[in-house]
Amino acid sequence: MRIDIAISGDHVSPDLVRGKTVIVIDTLRATTVIITSLVNGAKSVVPVTTVEEGLGIMKRMENVVLGGERKSMKIDGFDFSNSPREYTREVISGKNLILTTTNGTKAISKSKDGTRILIGALVNAKAVARKACGYTEDIIIVNAGTDGRFSMDDFITGGALIEEILAMRNADLTDISKTALMTYRNHKDIRSYVKEAAHFRILEDLGLQDDIDFCLQKDIFAIVPEFDHGVIKLPEGQISLL
Template sequence: MKIDIITTGNHVTPESVKNTTVIVIDVLRATSVIISALKNGAKSVVPVTSVEEALETKKKLENVILGGERKAQKIEGFELSNSPLEYGSTAVYDKNVILTTTNGTHAISKSSAANKVYIGALLNARAVSEKVAEGGDDVVIVNSGTNGQFSMDDFIASGAVISEMLSIRDYELSDVAKTALLIYKAHPDFLSYIREARHYKVLMDLGLEEDIRLCLHKDLYDIVPEYKNGIIKLNF
C-alpha cells in the first residue's frame, strides 16, 4: 500500500483519489474546527463551498448553526467563525453545523470520489491513522492549502499522520510523503516550523494565537470524522 500527498485542494481530481482512502487536512483551521465540533456533540457538520450554498442548505435542515470564514474572519450573519474555540458544547451540541471556509470545505468536497474520506488534523493524528490503517486502500492525504497554494502547516501535519501510520504497518511513500515525514521528524515542536508559514502570520496578525495553540495540540481527541454523501459525522 502507498501513501501520497496532494498539496492543495485545487489539485484534487476524481481520478487522483479514485480507489483510495483520503485524509483531508486543514490544520489552521477548518478540519480542526470539524473535529472540535463533533467532539463537543454536534450532530453533523455539512461542508459547503459558498455562502449562498450555506444559506440554501440551512432551509433544508433543522436545528442548524452557521459557521465559517472568508479571509480568516467570520462571515456576516453567521453565528460562528472558523475558530475551534467557538465550537464548544454550549454552541453546537445536537446541532447540524453548516460550515463554509476558504480552503478546507473546498478540499473536502473535491475529495468525494475517494472510497472513504476522513477528516484529519494534529488534534486527531493518531486516531485517524489507526482508522485508515484498518483498511487496505492506498492513502492520499489532501492538504487544503491556502488560497490554492502550498501550506506549510498542513504539510507538517501530514508528516505527523504518516509517522503514526508507519508505526502501525508498512507503507510505500511517495517522495512528497517522505519529505513531509522528514520535516515532521525535524520539528517535533511544530511551532518552530509553522511560525514560518504565511498563513500562520495572517492568523497571528488577527490575534488568533489561542486558535493556533489549540490546533497544534497533537492527539488531543480520539475521534475520526468521516465525510459521506455530503455530510460529516462520527458514525454512519
C-alpha cells in the same frame, strides 16, 4: 499500501482520489473546527463551498447553525467564525453545523470521489492514522493548502500522520510523502516550523494566537469524522468524547 500527498485542494481530481482512503487536512483551522464540533456533540457538519449554498441548505434542515470564514474572518450574518474555540458543547451539542471556509471545505468537496474520506488534523493525528491503517486501499493525504497553494502547516501535519501510520504498518511513500515525514521528524516542536508559514502569520496578525495554540495540540481527541454524501458525521459506535 502506498501513501501520497496532494499539496492543496486545487490539486485534487476524481482520478487522484478514486479507489483510495482520503485524509483531508486543514489544520489551521477548518478540520480542527469539524473535529472539535463533533467532539462537543454536534449531530453533523455539512461542508459547503459558498455562502449561498449554505443558506440554501439551512432552509431544509433543522437545528442549524452557520459557521465559517472569508479571509480568516467571520462571515456577516453567520453564528460562528472558523475558530475551534467557539464550538463549545454549550452552543453546538445537538446542532447541525453548516460550514464554509476558504480552503478546507473546498478540499473536502474535491475529495468526494474517494473510497472513504476521513477528516484529520493534529488534534486527532494518531486516531485518524489508526483508522486509515484498518483499510487495504492506498492513502492520499489532501492538504487544504492556502488559496490553492502549498501550506507549511498542513504539510507537517501530513508528516505527523505518516509517522503514526508507519508505527502501525509498512507502507510505500511517494517522494512528497517522504519529504513531509522528514520535515516532521526534524521539527517535532511543530510550532518552530509552522511559525514560518504565511497562514500562521495571517492568523497571528489578526490576534488569533489562541486559535493557533489550540490547533497545534497533538492527539487531544480520539475521534475520526467521515465525510459521506455531503455530510460529515461520526461513524456508528464512535463516541464524541475521549
